Amino acid sequence: VKNADKDEKGMWGWGSVIHELFDTERISVENHAKAGRSARTYLDEGRWDKIYHALQPGDFVLIQFGHNDAGDINTGKARAELPGSGNESKVFKMKKTGSYQVVYSFGWYLRKFIMDVKEKGAVPIVLSHTPRNKFDNGEIERNTSSFGKWTREAAEAAGAYFIDLNKISGDKLQDMGYNQGLRVVGTYFNHDHTHTSLKGARMNARSIADGLKATDCPLKDFLK
Structure with a gap:
């Protein structure tokens, strides 16, 4: 969440801390996430257009x-x-405005973003969403049959790198819950079962780095 992650005891997103893992003398990191937005509303509000117009080859x-x-x-x-x-x-x-709108599939919006990035000569890296602090009989909730699956399919169809962040961080949290207890897992979240604490944001950032290292994406060369 841009400009929101300031209180160390508050809610944090990985976008506000991932710069800690990169050599920022060689690469600059910008966070353009916005709380509460879906792929559709991020596009509809013009937020994606600002990124698209600013992209340079090699980004x-x-x-x-x-x-x-x-x-x-x-x-x-x-x-x-x-x-x-x-x-x-x-x-x-739309009930609120009375106007009509074409709505596409979740994967359609991701494919548009991916193709827009590639059109600019930049490199798209698509991530499945971070796991929630929701357990059932010791098993953490996964998104492998829904958004995780659709994210992977969109990445493969449009030719983007894919990092299964939901699995990488989910595996860490599940092991933690098994070995240290769900109370410890809870310290990685703040306010609810979705938003992470500073510690949770840093864990997810490290998971992204772990995922990057398993690909041939050149971005991994900029990790510390």
Whole structure:
């Protein structure tokens, strides 16, 4: 969350700490995340356009959505997409404004972002969303059959690097819960089961670095 992660005891996102893992004398890191946005609303609000117009050849773009992409499509927060990674689209009448809007699949929005990045000569890296602090019989909740699956499919279809952050961090938290207890796991979160503490944000950033090292993405060469 840009400019929001200041209180050390507050909620933090990995985008505010990932610069700690890179050689910032060789590469600069910018965080353009915005709380509460889905892939659809990030695009609709013009936030993606600002990134698109600023991109230069050789830039790297880390893309992650999923936490805010379920729920209401045309009522309430009206930020969800159609489920899946296909080419489906549907016109909805927005309850709040009375206007009509074409809504596409979750994967469609990711593929658009990926292709826009590649068009600019930059490198897209797509991440599955961070795990939630939700356990069932010792097993942490995964997104392998929903947003994680659709994120992977979009990355593969459009030719982006993919890091399964949900699995990498999920495995760490599950091991932690088994060996140290769920109370310890809770210290990696703040306020609810989704938002991370500073410690949790740093763990997720390290997981991204772990994932990068397993790819042939040139960005890994800038890690400390």
